[in-house]
Amino acid sequence: MKFRIVVILIASVCIASDLFAQPGLPGDPAQAPIDGGLVIAAIAGGIYGAKKLIDRYKEH
Template sequence: MKTIYVTAIFIFMAVTVFAQGGPPATPIDGGLSFLLAAGGAYGAKKLMDRRKNK
């Protein structure tokens, strides 16, 4: 009888562990903004270089 209680306790403990939520979402706004700004600057430089060569 004691083993049944111990088994039940471990089963319910496992259920509560899996019921918890995952880690919070990581914001990517700072890095994404930097990449967009760098890409825009690179594109503007390429356009200026292309116009300068013509």
């Protein structure tokens, strides 16, 4: 009889500790693709810079 009470007590403590446990860490955030827009911005910046250099040499 005492063994049965001890087993029930231990089982209820284990189950109760699982119920009040904190949740796990959140997953990784979604990664934003930077390939397409970044490449277009770099090309546009290069073209703009080249145009400025050409215009500067034409003035002198």
